[in-house]
Amino acid sequence: MDFEFLEGCEAIAEAAVRAGCRFFAGYPITPQTEVPEYMSRRMPEVGGIFLQGESEIAAINMVYGAGASGVYAMTSSSSIGIALKTEGISYLAAARIPAVILNFQRGGPGIGNITASQSDYWQCVKGPGSGGHRCMVFSPSTIQECVDIMGMAFEKAFRDRNPVFVLLDGSIGNIKEPVKLPDMKPVPDKDAFDWCLSGCEGRAPRQLLPILPEDPSKFAEHATEMYARWQKEDVLVAEDLPDDAEVIVTAYGTAGRIAGACVKRLRKEGLKIGMIRPLTVSPFPIASFRKLDAGSTRLIIDVEMAKPAQMVEDVRLAVNGRIRVEALEIPGGIIPTDEDVYEGITGIIKGVNENGA
Amino acid sequence: MELEYVYKRPSAISSEADGYCPGCLHSTANRIIAEVLDEMDAVGRTIAVFPVGCAVLSAGYFLTDMTIAAHGRAPAVACAIKRCRPDRLVFTYQGDGDLAAIGMCETIHTANRGENITVIFINNSIFGMTGGQMAPTTLIGQASTTGGPSRNPDEVGYPFKMCELINQLEAPKYIARFALDSVPHIREAKKGIKRAFSIQMNGGGYSFVELISNCSTNWKTTPLKSLKFMREKMIPYYPLGEFRKPEEEE
Numbered sequence: 197m198d199f200e201f202l203e204g205c206e207a208i209a210e211a212a213v214r215a216g217c218r219f220f221a222g223y224p225i226t227p228q229t230e231v232p233e234y235m236s237r238r239m240p241e242v243g244g245i246f247l248q249g250e251s252e253i254a255a256i257n258m259v260y261g262a263g264a265s266g267v268y269a270m271t272s273s274s275s276i277g278i279a280l281k282t283e284g285i286s287y288l289a290a291a292r293i294p295a296v297i298l299n300f301q302r303g304g305p306g307i308g309n310i311t312a313s314q315s316d317y318w319q320c321v322k323g324p325g326s327g328g329h330r331c332m333v334f335s336p337s338t339i340q341e342c343v344d345i346m347g348m349a350f351e352k353a354f355r356d357r358n359p360v361f362v363l364l365d366g367s368i369g370n371i372k373e374p375v376k377l378p379d380m381k382p383v384p385d386k387d388a389f390d391w392c393l394s395g396c397e398g399r400a401p402r403q404l405l406p407i408l409p410e411d412p413s414k415f416a417e418h419a420t421e422m423y424a425r426w427q428k429e430d431v432l433v434a435e436d437l438p439d440d441a442e443v444i445v446t447a448y449g450t451a452g453r454i455a456g457a458c459v460k461r462l463r464k465e466g467l468k469i470g471m472i473r474p475l476t477v478s479p480f481p482i483a484s485f486r487k488l489d490a491g492s493t494r495l496i497i498d499v500e501m502a503k504p505a506q507m508v509e510d511v512r513l514a515v516n517g518r519i520r521v522e523a524l525e526i527p528g529g530i531i532p533t534d535e536d537v538y539e540g541i542t543g544i545i546k547g548v549n550e551n552g553a
Numbered sequence: 554m555e556l557e558y559v560y561k562r563p564s565a566i567s568s569e570a571d572g573y574c575p576g577c578l579h580s581t582a583n584r585i586i587a588e589v590l591d592e593m594d595a596v597g598r599t600i601a602v603f604p605v606g607c608a609v610l611s612a613g614y615f616l617t618d619m620t621i622a623a624h625g626r627a628p629a630v631a632c633a634i635k636r637c638r639p640d641r642l643v644f645t646y647q648g649d650g651d652l653a654a655i656g657m658c659e660t661i662h663t664a665n666r667g668e669n670i671t672v673i674f675i676n677n678s679i680f681g682m683t684g685g686q687m688a689p690t691t692l693i694g695q696a697s698t699t700g701g702p703s704r705n706p707d708e709v710g711y712p713f714k715m716c717e718l719i720n721q722l723e724a725p726k727y728i729a730r731f732a733l734d735s736v737p738h739i740r741e742a743k744k745g746i747k748r749a750f751s752i753q754m755n756g757g758g759y760s761f762v763e764l765i766s767n768c769s770t771n772w773k774t775t776p777l778k779s780l781k782f783m784r785e786k787m788i789p790y791y792p793l794g795e796f797r798k799p800e801e802e803e
Contacts, residue, residue, distance in 0.1 A: 250662035257626040261633025397597030
């Protein structure tokens with residue numbers, strides 16, 4: 197198939213359709229409104245259902261109903277809209293109903309600003325709703341990675357019967373670049389899922405209940421096993437790790453893309469530098485950091501469009517004190533240039549060299 | 554001699570003893586819904602959406618496919634299920650705190666879109682499960698643990714009349730209020746539920762059935778006196794009747 201020149205929001209929405217998504221409920225909020233606009237046109241063409249919710253809360257609950265019916269269902273929002281959806285996301289996790297949720301992060305807190313940001317890593321990875329549960333969170337850097345991930349996002353959501361996030365930002369959503377869309381996949385037969393609600397004719401009634409059963413340990417044990425399995429089987433990460441790297445840069449999403457260009461430039465200049473770019477931040481690529489040789493690698497620089505940086509906490513947990521970790525923090529809402537990140541990274545290296553470890 | 558069953562447990566209700574307070578009319582509401590499902594031979598085609606509050610206890614007794622929605626969100630969940638499975642009978646069963654307070658937005662917008670579902674609204678004028686707090690439907694002068702010994706409209710406004718509110722919208726097809734205080738009223742209520750379900754299964758559109766109910770526990774009265782309160786206080790403020798029904802039915 198040929199490359200097409202597409203806007204992020206529209207490419208991601210189309211990739212969801214091609215993955216089998218046949219239900220979309222959303223609500224307008226910048227910078228992702230192009231997703232519901234696209235879906236409102238596209239869903240009727242493929243026999244799917246589009247609903248504009250009366251709120252973000254209604255939209256996530258519509259997705260709850262569609263997922264409960266066995267349909268590949270998706271919603272999309274941005275930071276403060278996701279905050280409203282976390283009520284429903286917690287219920288999805290408890291009732292074991294699958295769904296895919298796009299989060300186009302904007303700067304915060306509060307209304308904040310509408311440009312790209314990475315200020316809601318904590319929201320998606322640490323606190324996607326009350327009660328202490330996790331979602332799988334994909335963290336692509338390019339539109340091509342986004343469209344390649346959409347099929348996987350639905351498959352994992354339905355495999356685990358658990359909500360899945362794709363963590364994006366206003367930049368990925370609104371830039372245009374050449375992208376090769378995946379082929380149209382057949383829509384899964386909703387009656388093939390042996391847990392979904394369809395009416396109990398000829399079988400025992402099914403219940404999808406967000407109320408924990410008489411034995412509260414049952415859900416906790418299932419969830420803990422699921423999260424451990426993710427860590428073993430589902431980590432996605434782009435590693436560029438020369439054997440003798442002295443400095444490792446880590447970043448995801450748009451920051452990962454910009455930092456990647458900077459790493460190449462610094463290597464050309466003779467620095468022994470590598471990169472770890474997570475494509476899933478939940479599960480976090482712990483093993484990639486654990487295997488670093490503390491003898492040769494003396495510094496890890498985490499680059500984030502968030503101040504204070506957020507992912508850096510998971511980097512520090514993975515490294516567990518073996519290697520020095522510093523963060524280049526760009527406040528959410530500011531998209532740094534290659535030059536900004538280059539100067540930031542070289543500044544941190546210079547500071548460490550001068551002041552010692 | 555072959556004996557004929559003239560009265561038995563509806564097939565959609567489990568044989569477990571229910572956990573409602575003594576004298577609570579939720580069990581009556583559950584029963585007449587289940588009787589209608591049997592009469593329509595619809596048990597195997599039904600998907601129920603239960604709420605948060607005392608009404609959620611129904612989830613323990615209904616033998617149909619079901620889910621429980623977050624507080625107030627049952628109509629949003631139910632409309633999506635119905636759109637994904639249009640040949641199924643989909644209903645929500647919600648109390649007054651759930652439907653008229655935290656879920657007012659979903660209630661009104663689902664009705665306004667004319668979603669082809671049935672909303673069954675149990676109005677007992679108080680928060681039951683949390684222990685007697687003021688509901689959007691608490692009557693003027695009625696006691697509650699958050700509205701004082703007497704609801705004062707100057708402070709907290711007036712009780713919502715949900716049928717009348719929904720009757721302002723264009724899309725709904727059936728809007729009716731019944732009461733569960735007496736056998737004749739219960740029989741009327743059952744007819745209304747059947748009418749609402751039939752309209753839905755014929756693709757007719759949104760139906761809203763309000764059932765005036767009781768809460769002797771939080772009204773701090775006896776079950777028998779609670780029936781008197783329904784007749785003397787609630788029904789005069791919440792008039793019974795069919796506010797709207799399809800033309801062919803008139």
